[in-house]
Amino acid sequence: MAGGRSAGSIAPYLLRRLLGFVLVLSVISLAVFTALATVPGDAAEALAGESASAEQIAAIRREFGGDVPLPERYAAFVAGLVTRGDLGRSLTSGLPVRDLLLQRLPATLALALSATLLALAIGTVAGAFAAAHAGGSVDMVVMGATGLGLAVPSYWMALLLVLLLSLRLRWLPVAGSGSVAHLVMPALTLALPTAAVVARLMRASLLEVAQTDYLRTAYSKGLGRGQVFRVHALPNSLVPVIAVLGVHLGHLLGGTFVVESIFAWPGLGRLAVQAVFERDLPVVMGAALLVALLNVTVNLVVDMAHALLDPRLGNQAL
Amino acid sequence: MIGELIRLPRSYILARSSAVRRSALSARHRVSPGLRAGALIVLCVVLVSIFPDQLAPYAPDQVMPSARLLEPSLAHPFGTDNLGRDLFSRIVYGARVAVRMALLSVGLSVLVGSVAGGLTGYYGGWLDFVVSRLMEVWLSLPGALVAIVIVARLGSSLDNLILALGIMGVPVFYRLVRATTLSARRACYVEAAETLGASDLRILRCHVLPNIASPLVVQTTLRLGIVLLTGGGLSFLGLGAQPPIPEWGALLASGRSAMDTAWWLAVFPGLAITVTVTGLNLLGDGLRDVLDPTMRGRPRGGRYAN
Numbered sequence: 001m002a003g004g005r006s007a008g009s010i011a012p013y014l015l016r017r018l019l020g021f022v023l024v025l026s027v028i029s030l031a032v033f034t035a036l037a038t039v040p041g042d043a044a045e046a047l048a049g050e051s052a053s054a055e056q057i058a059a060i061r062r063e064f065g066g067d068v069p070l071p072e073r074y075a076a077f078v079a080g081l082v083t084r085g086d087l088g089r090s091l092t093s094g095l096p097v098r099d100l101l102l103q104r105l106p107a108t109l110a111l112a113l114s115a116t117l118l119a120l121a122i123g124t125v126a127g128a129f130a131a132a133h134a135g136g137s138v139d140m141v142v143m144g145a146t147g148l149g150l151a152v153p154s155y156w157m158a159l160l161l162v163l164l165l166s167l168r169l170r171w172l173p174v175a176g177s178g179s180v181a182h183l184v185m186p187a188l189t190l191a192l193p194t195a196a197v198v199a200r201l202m203r204a205s206l207l208e209v210a211q212t213d214y215l216r217t218a219y220s221k222g223l224g225r226g227q228v229f230r231v232h233a234l235p236n237s238l239v240p241v242i243a244v245l246g247v248h249l250g251h252l253l254g255g256t257f258v259v260e261s262i263f264a265w266p267g268l269g270r271l272a273v274q275a276v277f278e279r280d281l282p283v284v285m286g287a288a289l290l291v292a293l294l295n296v297t298v299n300l301v302v303d304m305a306h307a308l309l310d311p312r313l314g315n316q317a318l
Numbered sequence: 319m320i321g322e323l324i325r326l327p328r329s330y331i332l333a334r335s336s337a338v339r340r341s342a343l344s345a346r347h348r349v350s351p352g353l354r355a356g357a358l359i360v361l362c363v364v365l366v367s368i369f370p371d372q373l374a375p376y377a378p379d380q381v382m383p384s385a386r387l388l389e390p391s392l393a394h395p396f397g398t399d400n401l402g403r404d405l406f407s408r409i410v411y412g413a414r415v416a417v418r419m420a421l422l423s424v425g426l427s428v429l430v431g432s433v434a435g436g437l438t439g440y441y442g443g444w445l446d447f448v449v450s451r452l453m454e455v456w457l458s459l460p461g462a463l464v465a466i467v468i469v470a471r472l473g474s475s476l477d478n479l480i481l482a483l484g485i486m487g488v489p490v491f492y493r494l495v496r497a498t499t500l501s502a503r504r505a506c507y508v509e510a511a512e513t514l515g516a517s518d519l520r521i522l523r524c525h526v527l528p529n530i531a532s533p534l535v536v537q538t539t540l541r542l543g544i545v546l547l548t549g550g551g552l553s554f555l556g557l558g559a560q561p562p563i564p565e566w567g568a569l570l571a572s573g574r575s576a577m578d579t580a581w582w583l584a585v586f587p588g589l590a591i592t593v594t595v596t597g598l599n600l601l602g603d604g605l606r607d608v609l610d611p612t613m614r615g616r617p618r619g620g621r622y623a624n
Contacts, residue, residue: 027455035471151595153547155554156570156588159577167578247458254460258551273555276470284470291463299458 013307021300028292029081033074036285087289088282090275097286100271105290107177108256108267112294114183115190115252123195124241127202134207142199149196154255158189158262175264186263190255194248198241205237212236239309246302250295353604359597366410367417374407378564387580397582399573405582408564409590415565416594419480419549420542426484428538431491432530438492439499450496457489461548469557476565479558483545494537498530532609539602543595550591566591 068076080086087097130142165185166174172181209215210233218228256269264270272287274280366373375393376382382402390397396405434453438446456464468482511520550567552558559565561572566587573583 024455024458027452028459032467035467147596147599148592151543151547151599152592153550153554153567153588153595155551155567156584156591159570159574159584159588163577163581163584250458250460254462257462257466258555261555272466273557276466276474276557279470281470284467288463288467292459295458295460295463 017300017304021296024296025293026078028296029078029289030074032285032288032292033077034070036281036288037073037077087286090283091280092275092278092283097282100283101268101286101290104266104268104271107265108260108269111183111186111190111256111260111265111267112249112253114187115194116249118187118191119194119198119248119252122191123198124202124238126195127199128206130199131203131206131210134203139203142203146196146199149192149199152192154189154193155258155262157192158185158259161185161189162262175262177264177266182263182265186259186265189262190252190259193255194252197244197248201241201244202237205240206233209233209237235309239306242302242306242309246299249298249302253291253295253298256291350604350607352600353608356597356600356602356604359593360601363413363594363597364417367413370410370414374404374410376404376407378408378411379403379562380407387576389580390582396586397580399580399583400576405569405573405586408569409566409587412564412566412569412587412590413594415476415559415563416546416550416591419476419483419559419565420545423480423483423545423549424487424538424541426481427487427541428491428534430484431488431493432495432534434488435492435495435497436499436530439496440503446496449492453489453492457493461486461544462551465548465552466557469552474557474560476553476559476563479549479552482552483549486548487541487545490537490541491534494533495530498533502529536602536606536609539598539605543598543602546591546595546598 085098087101089096090100093100126142126146130139133139162174162185165172172184173179176182215228215232218232223231256267257273258269259265260267260269261273268287268291272284272291275283275287380403382398382404385394385398385402385404387400387402388394388398394404394406396409398404399408434449438449464486465479465482468485469478472478472481511524516524549558550565550570553565553567554571556568556571559568561568569587570584573580573587577584
């Protein structure tokens with residue numbers, strides 16, 4: 001039954017989702033902690049590398065707790081994280097990991113948000129365009145472009161964009177941050193694969209909606225094409241897009257590692273990659289946890305948006 | 319004993335039990351141009367990877383100081399890099415690296431994921447519940463993140479990258495095999511086979527496996543492309559194949575600094591990746607249409623998809 005749902009039944013649903021959220025984060029944090037925070041003491045020297053000083057080796061030993069068993073160390077880690085927001089200290093700089101992460105977070109959020117908006121804008125328009133000319137050459141061109149968008153590596157796309165727009169045409173700066181011009185290429189590179197997926201989904205969804213009874217009813221009521229599209233076709237065709245959006249935003253977040261590194265964008269992804277090079281595992285762990293948190297949060301928000309938008313689904317979920 | 323007497327022919331059970339029955343005649347009509355193109359591309363890449371010595375004019379690490387940063391020409395179809403190495407030869411040898419990386423890592427994912435999915439799907443119980451929840455969490459994480467965490471722990475090398483990519487893909491095949499096993503498990507013909515005394519192993523082999531084959535083949539093909547993209551990305555960053563291994567992503571990275579004057583260094587390795595992944599995607603989609611047209615339209619995962 002579309003439409004109504006009682007306000008009182010939202011609460012248990014929210015509670016269930018929040019509990020699931022906490023549970024998922026716990027599992028992820030345990031996995032990441034086990035992977036990255038359990039370097040045995042005698043491997044500390046190997047971890048530090050050949051040119052490490054005695055202080056650095058001692059710092060690693062301290063950081064990784066030596067002989068304390070894993071469950072205890074994990075519990076201590078979670079306690080520290082929850083009460084003080086303590087994520088340890090960087091092995092290379094000695095700075096608190098939390099500070100490093102918070103410093104870089106806004107840049108990644110700005111990039112990810114811009115890329116998402118770009119992807120949605122380009123994808124929905126392209127998909128709608130292709131659906132409107134379904135079966136024609138325009139449709140084939142758009143579908144071919146999306147196929148390419150799914151096969152082209154983002155790092156190659158980035159290089160080509162830099163080659164064309166920065167080096168040849170000199171329209172945009174090569175790398176760095178600080179202005180909107182710096183944001184254009186990273187956001188575009190990050191957005192394109194998601195735009196390709198959104199375009200395909202949008203097209204399929206619109207074509208499906210076009211066959212429905214309620215659309216024919218709308219026309220028969222005398223509504224114009226524009227109105228039918230805006231009020232009936234578009235909202236309904238967006239729902240399946242939103243349903244899978246969470247997964248693709250997760251991939252977008254994964255793409256920040258490469259894109260930020262290429263464009264020297266000062267975000268979490270670049271921090272994580274540099275930390276991997278420097279074998280600075282506390283920073284890698286912190287960045288990984290934060291990215292995972294963002295990912296899980298985005299999925300939760302998108303799922304709830306989907307449940308709210310689709311009354312049919314909303315009733316089942318509630 | 320009764321089972322021996324009333325043993326139904328395996329072909330009869332299979333014919334009844336296949337989720338999709340397709341005659342050989344109709345299969346031929348569904349071979350699309352995309353499938354042909356994809357198969358051709360993939361075949362070419364595989365052939366190149368098997369016979370690089372015959373195709374490449376130079377050795378991949380052959381340094382020719384007098385031939386630095388040459389434009390593409392007849393002698394050097396893709397030009398040379400800053401050390402004077404022939405890019406075409408490096409890309410040809412890179413095909414072997416790519417094929418090895420893709421096959422080993424996806425093979426690992428398929429093996430672990432399928433066995434886990436098949437077992438938990440078949441036997442169910444609390445183990446199924448726990449493992450499925452874990453796999454869901456695993457699946458929800460960005461693939462690049464999982465791969466980076468593993469490489470951070472183990473160190474940057476091609477072998478560690480292959481391991482990381484393999485681990486990244488396990489939940490995809492787990493979910494696929496488990497779902498197919500579950501639906502096959504509940505089918506009447508399995509109940510009938512059990513009644514006739516068929517062992518668990520026989521049921522798995524004769525009734526569950528044939529139904530898994532089609533989606534598994536399709537997903538494996540698509541997954542090979544994803545692994546190439548992600549693996550190339552990590553190698554590009556320097557976290558995977560180390561120089562002088564001519565991995566295509568690493569080739570892009572090494573050519574980046576000279577890109578301003580030597581555009582070919584930034585173009586051809588990326589082209590190799592794109593063409594190969596396009597071929598795999600076309601092949602995968604085409605196989606899906608041939609093997610099970612009812613699967614068409616199911617949303618495929620994104621580029622870095624788990």
